[in-house]
Amino acid sequence: MTDLAALADLIRSDTETRGRAISRLGYFCAPFQPPEGPFSDKVIKVYRGAAKPAELTRLAEAHDDYVRVLTECGVTLPETEFHLVDLGGSTRTPVIVQEALPLSSLMRPRMREDSKEETLAMMQAAGEVIASFWTEAQRVKTRVGFHPSIRNFAIRDGRAVFFDTFPPLIHYSREEMGKLLLQFSEKRMMRLVGPMMQKRVTGIQDEWYSPPETLVGLVGSACRLRPEFAEDYLEWGRLFARSHMPRWAEPAIEGLDGPPQLPGYWTGFRKLLGLQGEPNV
Known part of the structure; x- marks a missing residue:
């Protein structure tokens, strides 16, 4: 089970600790892979946006359904988790933790x-x-x-x-x-x-x-x-x-x-x- 407190600490940490962004796609977020620690084999994707609690709950449910449907429809995915993480703001922040691919x-x-x-x-x-x-x-x-x-x-x-x-x-x-x-x-x-x-x-x-x-x-x-x-x-x-x-x-x-x-x-x-x-x- 993912340690959400440790995940929150990692996201709030400096670039050296959490790792530099490994993609410059940049529309929704800049994914990063920590160089060491319990998440070093994961890619972390943080989605910051102004959303109400009910909207976030719906988003989490939709993501769970989407991963299930993709898999049922023959799409191979790396291990993927969706979390709503408390980063100290007024609302929780959507974060995807995904198995890192080479x-x-x-x-x-x-x-x-x-x-x-x-x-x-x-x-x-x-x-x-x-x-x-x-x-x-x-x-x-x-x-x-x-x-x-x-x-x-x-x-x-x-x-x-x-x-x-x-x-x-x-x-x-x-x-x-x-x-x-x-x-x-x-x-x-x-x-x-x-x-x-x-x-x-x-x-x-x-x-x-x-x-x-x-x-x-x-x-x-x-x-x-x-x-x-x-x-x-x-x-x-x-x-x-x-x-x-x-x-x-x-x-x-x-x-x-x-x-x-x-x-x-x-x-x-x-x-x-x-x-x-x-x-x-």
């Missing part, structure tokens, strides 16, 4: 460095997780989504391991999720400016709830990382859609008639916030 296993850096054949094998592994999730999720009796981007996968023994469980894409309506995206953004600017662009912020999530768009998004990321292999990735995506996701093949193939691009408003947000798209470890 940095050498993260898919995004490997996609940038490995051979064409190796990158295609990794895409196949990630694609099989996407297909399994959406096939099984059709039986889930609530709104549920999935964000299987390249930066949210690791590859271990040829299998894709997914490690991004926040926000929990289950139970929340589209409008509620849009507000959640602002509520827990690490960037104060996003929390201040975002409400004036709530409609656009809300739209960020739409790909995560669309089976064909999650596949298109995976291929689009690969094309941007390795443009020299774009035609190979597009052909892989079209063949995969037909063989593994026939129910959604037509719209997926339509989205793969050329290298998919990120929506302009999202690239604008990323530049504004200084986000680099690094692995969300």
Whole structure:
């Protein structure tokens, strides 16, 4: 059982004690892995945002449900715990404690460095997780989504391991999720400016709830990382859609008639916030 008092002390400690951030993704938080101590084999993710006690309770329940549903739908996860931790403020703070994965296993850096054949094998592994999730999720009796981007996968023994469980894409309506995206953004600017662009912020999530768009998004990321292999990735995506996701093949193939691009408003947000798209470890 996790020692929440020790976890709180670790989070409040200085950078040298708790360890430097191991990702600069930065939209929701900067995960860190302690260099020593009882949490040295864990990645700690702290989500600071103004939320009422009832909202936090709902968030914790949704996260537990989401981890369960992901697992039931064939998604391999590292050991993942969600806690509401007392850090001395007026409300508790959501914290995820997750089994640390070797940095050498993260898919995004490997996609940038490995051979064409190796990158295609990794895409196949990630694609099989996407297909399994959406096939099984059709039986889930609530709104549920999935964000299987390249930066949210690791590859271990040829299998894709997914490690991004926040926000929990289950139970929340589209409008509620849009507000959640602002509520827990690490960037104060996003929390201040975002409400004036709530409609656009809300739209960020739409790909995560669309089976064909999650596949298109995976291929689009690969094309941007390795443009020299774009035609190979597009052909892989079209063949995969037909063989593994026939129910959604037509719209997926339509989205793969050329290298998919990120929506302009999202690239604008990323530049504004200084986000680099690094692995969300």
